[in-house]
Amino acid sequence: MAKIIHHLFGNNKKQHSQVRSQLVSASPELVSIKPANQIKVEDVTEHAQVSRDTFFQCFRSVNDLLNVSAKQAGRELTSPIALAGSTIFDMPLRMAAKTRMAIQLLTGTPLLGRLMLKAEWPFTDMQHKGYLDIKKDLAQGIEQGCFTNMPPEIAANLVISILRGAIQEMIDSPQPLDYEDQVIYHLLLSLGVNAAEAEKISNTPLEQLPNLPKKGLVGKILKLVA
Amino acid sequence: MQNTLIFSVLSLSFEKSIHEIDVDDVIRHAQVSRGSFYKYFPSVQASLLALASQLAHELTTEIEAITHQIPDTATRLVVTSKLTMRYLVKVPLLGNFLIQLPWPSQNPDTNVFKHISVDIELGIKEGVFTKMPASIGCNLLIGSLIGGVHIMLGQSASSKGYENKVLAPALMGLGLDSKTADELLKVPMPSLPKLPATGLLGKIAMMNDLVS
Numbered sequence: 207m208a209k210i211i212h213h214l215f216g217n218n219k220k221q222h223s224q225v226r227s228q229l230v231s232a233s234p235e236l237v238s239i240k241p242a243n244q245i246k247v248e249d250v251t252e253h254a255q256v257s258r259d260t261f262f263q264c265f266r267s268v269n270d271l272l273n274v275s276a277k278q279a280g281r282e283l284t285s286p287i288a289l290a291g292s293t294i295f296d297m298p299l300r301m302a303a304k305t306r307m308a309i310q311l312l313t314g315t316p317l318l319g320r321l322m323l324k325a326e327w328p329f330t331d332m333q334h335k336g337y338l339d340i341k342k343d344l345a346q347g348i349e350q351g352c353f354t355n356m357p358p359e360i361a362a363n364l365v366i367s368i369l370r371g372a373i374q375e376m377i378d379s380p381q382p383l384d385y386e387d388q389v390i391y392h393l394l395l396s397l398g399v400n401a402a403e404a405e406k407i408s409n410t411p412l413e414q415l416p417n418l419p420k421k422g423l424v425g426k427i428l429k430l431v432a
Numbered sequence: 433m434q435n436t437l438i439f440s441v442l443s444l445s446f447e448k449s450i451h452e453i454d455v456d457d458v459i460r461h462a463q464v465s466r467g468s469f470y471k472y473f474p475s476v477q478a479s480l481l482a483l484a485s486q487l488a489h490e491l492t493t494e495i496e497a498i499t500h501q502i503p504d505t506a507t508r509l510v511v512t513s514k515l516t517m518r519y520l521v522k523v524p525l526l527g528n529f530l531i532q533l534p535w536p537s538q539n540p541d542t543n544v545f546k547h548i549s550v551d552i553e554l555g556i557k558e559g560v561f562t563k564m565p566a567s568i569g570c571n572l573l574i575g576s577l578i579g580g581v582h583i584m585l586g587q588s589a590s591s592k593g594y595e596n597k598v599l600a601p602a603l604m605g606l607g608l609d610s611k612t613a614d615e616l617l618k619v620p621m622p623s624l625p626k627l628p629a630t631g632l633l634g635k636i637a638m639m640n641d642l643v644s
Binding site for chain 2: 243266267269270327328329330354356357359360361363364366367368370371372374375381382385388389391392393395396397398401
């Protein structure tokens with residue numbers, strides 16, 4: 207049995223948040239050891255050398271921990287993707303390019319994709335950087351008349367649903383070569399882009415993938431798989 | 433015994449998030465020993481899946497009893513989707529549990545949206561929807577549906593008509609033009625069936641009456 211280094215007594219806030227972030231930064235290793243839905247509290251406590259009691263002071267469950275970690279990785283991925291997309295002014299094109307980036311980055315490193323799929327669905331964190339970025343693009347596209355006029359949260363749900371689904375399918379089993387193109391095509395149709403334009407955009411491959419951050423949870427995952 | 437345990441998991445899911453239920457909660461609620469629990473289920477996760485699969489079976493049976501006589505695939509898909517959304521919103525205990533299940537899930541037994549997937553596949557074969565890997569259409573529609581139910585459950589005001597706003601873009605994503613999608617969404621809806629008196633749904637009906 208591993209030695210327990212951390213045990214939280216009382217409510218020292220600083221110590222509490224230190225252990226919390228220590229547990230979050232242990233999640234890349236955890237998901238690399240076994241499938242995310244088989245990770246038990248014991249795995250976490252043993253790996254991070256904290257007591258069971260301490261774990262439950264920081265998180266409600268393993269799923270809670272992985273959700274927090276997935277959301278952090280999502281925030282880390284938002285800036286490079288948003289920056290790469292900011293040079294594209296046509297909203298359907300930008301939407302397509304950013305969705306492609308997310309699919310390629312997350313399926314290119316399946317460990318990253320698996321962690322990201324542990325983010326809660328339905329998504330409830332309306333202030334999440336990534337969620338806000340998606341919603342902003344959609345709202346702008348709706349305002350410019352490129353997309354159907356619909357409540358932006360419905361449009362955001364479309365994007366996140368098709369993205370989650372595509373990542374899961376592509377990580378789990380081999381898909382046709384044009385799977386990603388078809389995902390983009392149907393996403394654009396659902397947003398109200400006409401078939402001819404959706405076809406044209408979905409046949410336009412991505413020019414370049416943004417570089418992934420070398421730090422943080424994403425950086426840690428990349429080092430693990432390297 | 434297995435049913436007692438499942439009932440307990442169900443009751444607990446009304447009190448807390450399904451991700452927070454642990455073995456101690458279940459054995460305390462069911463008043464059984466830890467050993468008895470593990471005789472039937474290897475983990476809480478397994479008991480949740482057994483519960484989900486039973487609920488999925490009961491719910492899809494109820495809905496299919498109404499929709500199976502609709503001959504047109506796209507109409508059946510729309511009516512099934514709307515009935516499912518209305519059912520989950522009208523019975524929040526059921527809706528809140530089902531939308532918390534992992535999605536996308538690779539486990540067909542716990543899939544409440546099985547009939548929706550079947551009709552999307554059929555619609556693609558019939559040429560009603562664009563030719564595509566069926567998973568794309570299913571993820572688009574089912575994901576939006578779950579997201580929509582979540583929003584509707586969180587709204588205090590009546591969410592009448594919101595299902596159509598959620599489903600219209602999803603139908604266009606399947607390749608229907610906006611006019612066809614609108615017409616399908618205007619098809620008169622059968623009334624929502626009453627929850628049955630038996631099974632897990634019967635139990636939920638009883639508890640739903642208590643809280644509402």
